[in-house]
Amino acid sequence: MNALDLILKKRAGKSLAAEEIIWLVTNYTGGLIPDYQMAAFLMATYFQGLNSKETKALTMALAESGEVIDFNSKEVVDKHSSGGVGDKTTLVLAPLVAAAGLNFAKFSGRGLGFTGGTIDKLESIPGFCTNFNTSQFKKHVLEHGLAIAAQSDKITPADGKIYSLRDVTGTVDNVSLIASSIMAKKIAGGAQAILLDVKAGKGAFMKSKEEAFQLAETMVRLGKDLKRDVVAVVSNMNQPLGMAIGNILEVKEAIQTLQGKGPQDLVFLCVTLGGLLLTLTGKARNIEEGKEIINEVLVKGKGFRKFEEMVIAQGGDASYIHDPELFPQATYVLEVNAPLDGFISSIDAYKIGKIAMDLGAGRKEKNAKIDHTVGVVLNRKVGDKVSKGTKLATVHGNDKNVIKEAATDILQAINISDISVEKEPLIIGCVPPLL
Numbered sequence: 148m149n150a151l152d153l154i155l156k157k158r159a160g161k162s163l164a165a166e167e168i169i170w171l172v173t174n175y176t177g178g179l180i181p182d183y184q185m186a187a188f189l190m191a192t193y194f195q196g197l198n199s200k201e202t203k204a205l206t207m208a209l210a211e212s213g214e215v216i217d218f219n220s221k222e223v224v225d226k227h228s229s230g231g232v233g234d235k236t237t238l239v240l241a242p243l244v245a246a247a248g249l250n251f252a253k254f255s256g257r258g259l260g261f262t263g264g265t266i267d268k269l270e271s272i273p274g275f276c277t278n279f280n281t282s283q284f285k286k287h288v289l290e291h292g293l294a295i296a297a298q299s300d301k302i303t304p305a306d307g308k309i310y311s312l313r314d315v316t317g318t319v320d321n322v323s324l325i326a327s328s329i330m331a332k333k334i335a336g337g338a339q340a341i342l343l344d345v346k347a348g349k350g351a352f353m354k355s356k357e358e359a360f361q362l363a364e365t366m367v368r369l370g371k372d373l374k375r376d377v378v379a380v381v382s383n384m385n386q387p388l389g390m391a392i393g394n395i396l397e398v399k400e401a402i403q404t405l406q407g408k409g410p411q412d413l414v415f416l417c418v419t420l421g422g423l424l425l426t427l428t429g430k431a432r433n434i435e436e437g438k439e440i441i442n443e444v445l446v447k448g449k450g451f452r453k454f455e456e457m458v459i460a461q462g463g464d465a466s467y468i469h470d471p472e473l474f475p476q477a478t479y480v481l482e483v484n485a486p487l488d489g490f491i492s493s494i495d496a497y498k499i500g501k502i503a504m505d506l507g508a509g510r511k512e513k514n515a516k517i518d519h520t521v522g523v524v525l526n527r528k529v530g531d532k533v534s535k536g537t538k539l540a541t542v543h544g545n546d547k548n549v550i551k552e553a554a555t556d557i558l559q560a561i562n563i564s565d566i567s568v569e570k571e572p573l574i575i576g577c578v579p580p581l582l
Protein backbone atom coordinates (compact mmCIF):
# COMPACT_ATOMS: atom_id res chain seq x y z
CA MET A 148 0.00 0.00 0.00
CA ASN A 149 1.08 3.56 -0.45
CA ALA A 150 -0.49 6.83 0.63
CA LEU A 151 -0.67 8.37 -2.86
CA ASP A 152 -2.74 5.45 -4.24
CA LEU A 153 -5.19 5.80 -1.34
CA ILE A 154 -5.47 9.56 -1.83
CA LEU A 155 -6.17 9.05 -5.56
CA LYS A 156 -8.73 6.33 -4.83
CA LYS A 157 -10.65 8.53 -2.41
CA ARG A 158 -10.34 11.57 -4.67
CA ALA A 159 -11.98 9.49 -7.45
CA GLY A 160 -14.92 8.76 -5.10
CA LYS A 161 -14.10 5.07 -4.61
CA SER A 162 -14.44 3.39 -1.27
CA LEU A 163 -11.46 2.18 0.69
CA ALA A 164 -11.15 -1.22 2.35
CA ALA A 165 -10.97 -1.28 6.15
CA GLU A 166 -7.32 -2.47 5.95
CA GLU A 167 -6.43 0.54 3.82
CA ILE A 168 -7.92 3.00 6.31
CA ILE A 169 -6.25 1.26 9.24
CA TRP A 170 -2.92 1.28 7.37
CA LEU A 171 -3.22 5.01 6.66
CA VAL A 172 -4.11 5.95 10.25
CA THR A 173 -1.47 3.68 11.81
CA ASN A 174 1.32 4.90 9.55
CA TYR A 175 0.35 8.55 9.91
CA THR A 176 0.30 8.26 13.69
CA GLY A 177 3.65 6.46 13.59
CA GLY A 178 5.20 9.33 11.61
CA LEU A 179 5.64 7.30 8.41
CA ILE A 180 3.15 9.32 6.36
CA PRO A 181 3.78 13.08 6.19
CA ASP A 182 1.19 15.74 7.13
CA TYR A 183 0.79 16.87 3.49
CA GLN A 184 -0.38 13.42 2.36
CA MET A 185 -2.76 13.00 5.29
CA ALA A 186 -4.08 16.53 4.62
CA ALA A 187 -4.72 15.60 0.96
CA PHE A 188 -6.51 12.43 2.04
CA LEU A 189 -8.67 14.39 4.50
CA MET A 190 -9.60 16.90 1.80
CA ALA A 191 -10.51 14.09 -0.62
CA THR A 192 -12.65 12.59 2.17
CA TYR A 193 -14.19 15.97 2.90
CA PHE A 194 -15.53 16.15 -0.67
CA GLN A 195 -16.21 12.45 -1.35
CA GLY A 196 -17.39 11.38 2.12
CA LEU A 197 -17.03 7.97 3.73
CA ASN A 198 -19.58 5.18 3.59
CA SER A 199 -20.67 3.44 6.78
CA LYS A 200 -18.05 0.66 6.50
CA GLU A 201 -15.27 3.20 6.00
CA THR A 202 -16.56 5.32 8.89
CA LYS A 203 -16.57 2.25 11.15
CA ALA A 204 -13.02 1.33 10.08
CA LEU A 205 -11.79 4.87 10.69
CA THR A 206 -13.46 4.95 14.12
CA MET A 207 -11.83 1.69 15.19
CA ALA A 208 -8.45 2.74 13.78
CA LEU A 209 -8.63 5.96 15.82
CA ALA A 210 -9.90 4.16 18.95
CA GLU A 211 -7.22 1.47 18.78
CA SER A 212 -4.38 3.91 18.18
CA GLY A 213 -4.04 4.15 21.98
CA GLU A 214 -5.34 2.53 25.13
CA VAL A 215 -8.87 1.13 25.06
CA ILE A 216 -10.30 0.93 28.55
CA ASP A 217 -11.95 -2.33 29.52
CA PHE A 218 -14.31 -2.19 32.48
CA ASN A 219 -14.44 -6.00 32.57
CA SER A 220 -18.09 -6.35 31.52
CA LYS A 221 -19.29 -3.73 34.03
CA GLU A 222 -21.66 -1.50 32.10
CA VAL A 223 -20.37 2.05 31.84
CA VAL A 224 -22.12 5.04 30.31
CA ASP A 225 -20.78 8.21 28.73
CA LYS A 226 -22.27 11.37 27.35
CA HIS A 227 -21.04 13.73 24.68
CA SER A 228 -22.24 17.21 23.84
CA SER A 229 -21.26 18.80 20.56
CA GLY A 230 -20.75 21.97 22.57
CA GLY A 231 -22.67 25.12 23.20
CA VAL A 232 -22.79 28.33 25.16
CA GLY A 233 -23.54 27.88 28.87
CA ASP A 234 -23.54 24.10 28.50
CA LYS A 235 -22.76 22.78 31.97
CA THR A 236 -24.98 19.70 31.51
CA THR A 237 -22.24 17.15 32.30
CA LEU A 238 -21.65 18.69 35.74
CA VAL A 239 -25.28 18.05 36.64
CA LEU A 240 -26.09 14.94 34.64
CA ALA A 241 -23.07 12.84 35.69
CA PRO A 242 -23.81 12.90 39.44
CA LEU A 243 -27.55 12.48 38.84
CA VAL A 244 -27.16 9.29 36.82
CA ALA A 245 -24.38 7.98 39.09
CA ALA A 246 -26.67 8.52 42.09
CA ALA A 247 -29.35 6.59 40.17
CA GLY A 248 -27.01 3.59 39.94
CA LEU A 249 -25.13 4.00 36.65
CA ASN A 250 -21.35 4.09 36.21
CA PHE A 251 -20.48 7.31 34.41
CA ALA A 252 -17.01 7.53 32.87
CA LYS A 253 -16.01 10.56 30.87
CA PHE A 254 -12.88 11.88 29.29
CA SER A 255 -13.43 15.48 28.44
CA GLY A 256 -11.62 18.22 26.61
CA ARG A 257 -10.53 21.72 27.49
CA GLY A 258 -12.52 24.25 25.53
CA LEU A 259 -11.23 26.05 22.52
CA GLY A 260 -13.49 28.96 21.72
CA PHE A 261 -16.33 30.61 23.57
CA THR A 262 -16.07 29.31 27.12
CA GLY A 263 -14.03 26.67 28.85
CA GLY A 264 -14.78 22.99 28.45
CA THR A 265 -16.01 20.70 31.24
CA ILE A 266 -12.43 20.22 32.47
CA ASP A 267 -11.84 23.97 32.74
CA LYS A 268 -15.08 24.32 34.66
CA LEU A 269 -14.19 21.54 37.10
CA GLU A 270 -10.70 22.95 37.56
CA SER A 271 -12.35 26.11 38.91
CA ILE A 272 -12.76 24.07 42.11
CA PRO A 273 -9.47 24.39 44.01
CA GLY A 274 -7.55 21.11 44.11
CA PHE A 275 -9.82 19.29 41.64
CA CYS A 276 -7.63 16.84 39.73
CA THR A 277 -8.50 15.74 36.19
CA ASN A 278 -5.24 14.04 35.23
CA PHE A 279 -5.57 10.31 35.76
CA ASN A 280 -3.91 7.34 34.24
CA THR A 281 -6.14 4.55 33.01
CA SER A 282 -6.07 2.46 36.15
CA GLN A 283 -6.79 5.46 38.42
CA PHE A 284 -9.66 6.43 36.13
CA LYS A 285 -11.15 2.93 36.24
CA LYS A 286 -10.76 2.77 40.03
CA HIS A 287 -12.64 6.08 40.47
CA VAL A 288 -15.48 4.97 38.20
CA LEU A 289 -15.88 1.61 39.93
CA GLU A 290 -15.59 3.03 43.48
CA HIS A 291 -17.68 6.17 43.11
CA GLY A 292 -19.85 5.50 40.07
CA LEU A 293 -18.36 8.45 38.22
CA ALA A 294 -15.14 10.08 37.13
CA ILE A 295 -14.46 12.97 34.78
CA ALA A 296 -10.89 13.19 33.54
CA ALA A 297 -8.98 15.27 31.01
CA GLN A 298 -8.42 13.68 27.63
CA SER A 299 -5.03 12.00 27.93
CA ASP A 300 -2.63 11.57 25.03
CA LYS A 301 -2.76 7.82 25.70
CA ILE A 302 -6.41 7.78 24.54
CA THR A 303 -6.95 8.04 20.74
CA PRO A 304 -3.58 9.70 19.98
CA ALA A 305 -4.35 9.34 16.25
CA ASP A 306 -7.46 11.49 16.69
CA GLY A 307 -5.41 14.18 18.47
CA LYS A 308 -2.90 14.29 15.62
CA ILE A 309 -5.48 14.13 12.82
CA TYR A 310 -7.80 16.66 14.50
CA SER A 311 -4.95 19.20 14.75
CA LEU A 312 -4.36 18.74 11.02
CA ARG A 313 -8.09 19.03 10.20
CA ASP A 314 -8.20 22.22 12.23
CA VAL A 315 -5.69 23.97 9.94
CA THR A 316 -6.74 22.41 6.61
CA GLY A 317 -10.46 23.25 6.53
CA THR A 318 -11.53 19.64 7.02
CA VAL A 319 -13.24 19.71 10.41
CA ASP A 320 -16.86 20.06 9.36
CA ASN A 321 -17.44 16.74 7.61
CA VAL A 322 -20.04 14.49 9.23
CA SER A 323 -18.12 11.19 8.82
CA LEU A 324 -14.91 12.70 10.17
CA ILE A 325 -16.70 14.31 13.12
CA ALA A 326 -18.69 11.17 13.91
CA SER A 327 -15.65 8.89 13.85
CA SER A 328 -13.58 11.34 15.93
CA ILE A 329 -16.26 11.60 18.63
CA MET A 330 -17.22 7.93 18.70
CA ALA A 331 -13.58 6.73 18.74
CA LYS A 332 -13.07 8.58 22.02
CA LYS A 333 -16.23 7.04 23.49
CA ILE A 334 -15.15 3.53 22.43
CA ALA A 335 -11.65 4.03 23.85
CA GLY A 336 -13.15 5.33 27.09
CA GLY A 337 -14.85 1.97 27.63
CA ALA A 338 -18.51 3.06 27.34
CA GLN A 339 -21.19 0.53 26.41
CA ALA A 340 -24.08 3.02 26.47
CA ILE A 341 -23.55 6.43 24.93
CA LEU A 342 -25.77 9.48 25.03
CA LEU A 343 -25.11 12.19 22.47
CA ASP A 344 -26.41 15.73 22.81
CA VAL A 345 -26.06 17.29 19.38
CA LYS A 346 -26.63 21.01 19.59
CA ALA A 347 -28.24 22.92 16.74
CA GLY A 348 -28.41 26.67 16.35
CA LYS A 349 -26.52 29.94 16.49
CA GLY A 350 -24.20 28.96 19.36
CA ALA A 351 -23.53 25.44 18.07
CA PHE A 352 -21.09 23.76 15.75
CA MET A 353 -24.07 22.60 13.65
CA LYS A 354 -26.04 25.72 12.74
CA SER A 355 -29.02 24.00 11.11
CA LYS A 356 -31.32 21.28 12.43
CA GLU A 357 -30.74 19.28 9.24
CA GLU A 358 -26.97 19.15 9.82
CA ALA A 359 -27.49 18.26 13.49
CA PHE A 360 -29.86 15.38 12.61
CA GLN A 361 -27.44 14.14 9.96
CA LEU A 362 -24.64 14.00 12.55
CA ALA A 363 -26.96 12.42 15.14
CA GLU A 364 -28.11 9.73 12.69
CA THR A 365 -24.57 8.99 11.53
CA MET A 366 -23.34 8.55 15.11
CA VAL A 367 -26.28 6.36 16.14
CA ARG A 368 -25.78 4.12 13.07
CA LEU A 369 -22.05 3.97 13.78
CA GLY A 370 -22.77 3.05 17.41
CA LYS A 371 -25.00 0.21 16.24
CA ASP A 372 -22.29 -1.05 13.85
CA LEU A 373 -19.87 -1.02 16.81
CA LYS A 374 -22.36 -2.87 19.05
CA ARG A 375 -22.86 0.02 21.45
CA ASP A 376 -26.19 1.34 22.74
CA VAL A 377 -26.44 4.87 21.47
CA VAL A 378 -29.12 7.52 21.61
CA ALA A 379 -28.78 11.05 20.28
CA VAL A 380 -30.80 14.09 21.21
CA VAL A 381 -30.82 17.19 19.03
CA SER A 382 -31.21 20.23 21.28
CA ASN A 383 -31.66 23.92 20.64
CA MET A 384 -28.63 26.19 21.01
CA ASN A 385 -30.03 29.43 19.62
CA GLN A 386 -29.93 30.97 23.08
CA PRO A 387 -27.46 29.98 25.85
CA LEU A 388 -28.38 27.06 28.11
CA GLY A 389 -29.28 28.16 31.63
CA MET A 390 -28.32 31.63 32.84
CA ALA A 391 -24.57 31.47 33.49
CA ILE A 392 -21.83 31.59 30.87
CA GLY A 393 -18.25 31.40 32.16
CA ASN A 394 -16.37 28.83 34.20
CA ILE A 395 -16.91 29.60 37.92
CA LEU A 396 -20.30 31.12 37.12
CA GLU A 397 -21.34 27.85 35.46
CA VAL A 398 -20.02 25.70 38.31
CA LYS A 399 -22.11 27.80 40.72
CA GLU A 400 -25.18 27.29 38.53
CA ALA A 401 -24.53 23.53 38.37
CA ILE A 402 -24.35 23.43 42.19
CA GLN A 403 -27.60 25.40 42.48
CA THR A 404 -29.21 23.00 40.00
CA LEU A 405 -28.13 19.96 42.02
CA GLN A 406 -29.60 21.71 45.07
CA GLY A 407 -32.97 21.98 43.31
CA LYS A 408 -32.65 25.68 42.41
CA GLY A 409 -31.59 25.42 38.78
CA PRO A 410 -32.95 27.26 35.75
CA GLN A 411 -35.90 25.52 34.16
CA ASP A 412 -34.24 24.73 30.79
CA LEU A 413 -31.12 23.19 32.32
CA VAL A 414 -33.17 21.10 34.76
CA PHE A 415 -35.45 19.92 31.95
CA LEU A 416 -32.51 18.92 29.76
CA CYS A 417 -30.65 17.09 32.54
CA VAL A 418 -33.74 15.20 33.71
CA THR A 419 -34.60 14.19 30.13
CA LEU A 420 -31.05 13.09 29.27
CA GLY A 421 -30.79 11.21 32.58
CA GLY A 422 -34.12 9.50 31.88
CA LEU A 423 -32.87 8.49 28.44
CA LEU A 424 -29.67 7.00 29.87
CA LEU A 425 -31.66 4.96 32.40
CA THR A 426 -33.93 3.73 29.60
CA LEU A 427 -31.00 2.90 27.33
CA THR A 428 -29.37 0.79 30.04
CA GLY A 429 -32.59 -0.95 31.06
CA LYS A 430 -32.63 0.69 34.51
CA ALA A 431 -35.98 2.20 33.59
CA ARG A 432 -38.75 0.60 31.54
CA ASN A 433 -39.42 3.76 29.60
CA ILE A 434 -38.45 7.40 29.43
CA GLU A 435 -41.24 8.52 31.79
CA GLU A 436 -40.04 6.13 34.49
CA GLY A 437 -36.43 7.18 33.83
CA LYS A 438 -37.29 10.86 34.27
CA GLU A 439 -39.18 10.10 37.49
CA ILE A 440 -36.15 8.31 38.94
CA ILE A 441 -33.84 11.20 38.02
CA ASN A 442 -36.29 13.74 39.42
CA GLU A 443 -36.40 11.88 42.71
CA VAL A 444 -32.59 11.70 42.87
CA LEU A 445 -32.52 15.45 42.27
CA VAL A 446 -35.23 16.36 44.77
CA LYS A 447 -33.75 14.17 47.52
CA GLY A 448 -30.33 15.81 47.10
CA LYS A 449 -28.70 12.51 46.11
CA GLY A 450 -27.23 14.08 42.95
CA PHE A 451 -25.68 16.88 45.01
CA ARG A 452 -24.18 14.38 47.45
CA LYS A 453 -22.75 12.37 44.53
CA PHE A 454 -21.23 15.56 43.11
CA GLU A 455 -19.66 16.27 46.50
CA GLU A 456 -18.33 12.67 46.59
CA MET A 457 -16.75 13.14 43.15
CA VAL A 458 -15.20 16.49 44.13
CA ILE A 459 -13.63 14.97 47.28
CA ALA A 460 -12.52 11.81 45.46
CA GLN A 461 -10.83 13.91 42.76
CA GLY A 462 -9.02 16.05 45.34
CA GLY A 463 -11.25 19.13 45.21
CA ASP A 464 -12.01 21.37 48.19
CA ALA A 465 -15.64 20.55 49.03
CA SER A 466 -16.06 23.69 51.16
CA TYR A 467 -16.50 25.59 47.85
CA ILE A 468 -19.42 23.33 46.98
CA HIS A 469 -21.12 24.03 50.29
CA ASP A 470 -20.36 27.73 50.21
CA PRO A 471 -20.00 28.91 46.58
CA GLU A 472 -19.37 32.46 47.87
CA LEU A 473 -15.82 31.22 48.55
CA PHE A 474 -15.11 31.12 44.81
CA PRO A 475 -13.07 34.13 43.65
CA GLN A 476 -15.10 36.78 41.89
CA ALA A 477 -14.29 39.14 39.04
CA THR A 478 -13.27 42.67 40.07
CA TYR A 479 -16.02 44.41 38.14
CA VAL A 480 -19.68 43.47 37.80
CA LEU A 481 -21.82 45.57 35.48
CA GLU A 482 -25.57 45.42 35.05
CA VAL A 483 -27.17 45.60 31.61
CA ASN A 484 -30.73 46.88 31.62
CA ALA A 485 -33.53 46.73 29.06
CA PRO A 486 -33.62 49.89 26.92
CA LEU A 487 -37.38 49.56 26.28
CA ASP A 488 -40.57 47.67 27.22
CA GLY A 489 -41.41 44.46 25.37
CA PHE A 490 -40.71 40.74 25.07
CA ILE A 491 -37.33 39.13 24.59
CA SER A 492 -37.45 37.67 21.08
CA SER A 493 -33.89 36.30 20.85
CA ILE A 494 -30.65 36.02 22.79
CA ASP A 495 -27.95 35.26 20.26
CA ALA A 496 -25.90 32.41 21.76
CA TYR A 497 -23.04 32.99 19.32
CA LYS A 498 -22.74 36.66 20.28
CA ILE A 499 -23.00 35.94 24.02
CA GLY A 500 -20.36 33.21 23.67
CA LYS A 501 -18.07 35.62 21.85
CA ILE A 502 -18.59 38.26 24.58
CA ALA A 503 -17.67 35.68 27.25
CA MET A 504 -14.57 34.74 25.28
CA ASP A 505 -13.52 38.40 24.90
CA LEU A 506 -13.90 38.77 28.68
CA GLY A 507 -11.39 35.90 29.02
CA ALA A 508 -13.67 32.92 29.74
CA GLY A 509 -12.60 31.01 26.61
CA ARG A 510 -9.45 30.39 24.61
CA LYS A 511 -8.64 32.18 21.36
CA GLU A 512 -5.73 29.80 20.81
CA LYS A 513 -4.94 26.31 21.99
CA ASN A 514 -2.75 26.86 25.04
CA ALA A 515 -4.08 30.27 26.10
CA LYS A 516 -4.83 30.76 29.80
CA ILE A 517 -8.43 31.35 30.71
CA ASP A 518 -9.87 33.53 33.44
CA HIS A 519 -12.18 31.36 35.53
CA THR A 520 -13.96 34.28 37.20
CA VAL A 521 -15.33 36.16 34.18
CA GLY A 522 -18.46 35.75 32.09
CA VAL A 523 -22.09 36.72 31.75
CA VAL A 524 -25.12 35.89 33.86
CA LEU A 525 -28.45 36.34 32.11
CA ASN A 526 -31.45 37.46 34.12
CA ARG A 527 -34.06 36.90 31.45
CA LYS A 528 -34.60 34.37 28.65
CA VAL A 529 -36.45 34.33 25.33
CA GLY A 530 -40.19 34.89 25.75
CA ASP A 531 -39.86 36.89 29.01
CA LYS A 532 -41.69 40.19 29.32
CA VAL A 533 -39.47 43.11 30.31
CA SER A 534 -39.94 46.78 31.10
CA LYS A 535 -37.51 49.59 30.39
CA GLY A 536 -34.83 49.28 33.08
CA THR A 537 -35.37 45.55 33.84
CA LYS A 538 -32.04 43.86 34.53
CA LEU A 539 -31.26 41.69 31.48
CA ALA A 540 -27.82 40.44 32.47
CA THR A 541 -24.73 41.07 34.56
CA VAL A 542 -21.26 41.08 33.08
CA HIS A 543 -18.33 39.87 35.22
CA GLY A 544 -14.89 41.06 34.12
CA ASN A 545 -11.43 42.02 35.27
CA ASP A 546 -10.74 44.77 32.75
CA LYS A 547 -12.68 48.03 32.96
CA ASN A 548 -12.65 48.74 29.22
CA VAL A 549 -13.42 45.19 28.10
CA ILE A 550 -16.35 44.94 30.50
CA LYS A 551 -17.84 48.23 29.23
CA GLU A 552 -17.60 46.98 25.65
CA ALA A 553 -19.14 43.66 26.73
CA ALA A 554 -22.10 45.47 28.30
CA THR A 555 -22.70 47.37 25.04
CA ASP A 556 -22.37 44.16 22.99
CA ILE A 557 -24.91 42.38 25.19
CA LEU A 558 -27.54 44.87 24.12
CA GLN A 559 -26.78 43.92 20.50
CA ALA A 560 -27.17 40.23 21.35
CA ILE A 561 -30.55 40.52 23.08
CA ASN A 562 -33.50 41.54 20.92
CA ILE A 563 -36.69 42.94 22.36
CA SER A 564 -39.92 42.94 20.37
CA ASP A 565 -43.19 44.70 21.14
CA ILE A 566 -45.26 41.55 20.55
CA SER A 567 -45.15 38.40 22.64
CA VAL A 568 -42.89 35.62 21.42
CA GLU A 569 -43.30 31.82 21.38
CA LYS A 570 -40.47 29.97 23.10
CA GLU A 571 -38.68 27.46 20.84
CA PRO A 572 -38.64 23.87 22.15
CA LEU A 573 -35.35 22.99 23.87
CA ILE A 574 -35.32 19.40 22.62
CA ILE A 575 -35.87 19.30 18.87
CA GLY A 576 -35.74 15.54 18.39
CA CYS A 577 -34.26 12.23 19.35
CA VAL A 578 -32.64 9.43 17.30
CA PRO A 579 -34.10 6.79 17.64
CA PRO A 580 -37.34 8.58 18.56
CA LEU A 581 -37.53 7.58 22.24
CA LEU A 582 -39.00 10.93 23.32
Ligand code: URA
Binds near residue numbers: 310324325326328329
Ligand atom coordinates in the same frame (compact mmCIF):
# COMPACT_ATOMS: atom_id res chain seq x y z
N1 URA B 1 -15.43 17.20 18.35
C1 URA B 1 -14.60 16.12 18.21
O1 URA B 1 -14.25 15.48 19.19
N2 URA B 1 -14.20 15.79 16.96
C2 URA B 1 -14.57 16.46 15.86
O2 URA B 1 -14.18 16.10 14.77
C3 URA B 1 -15.42 17.58 16.02
C4 URA B 1 -15.84 17.93 17.27
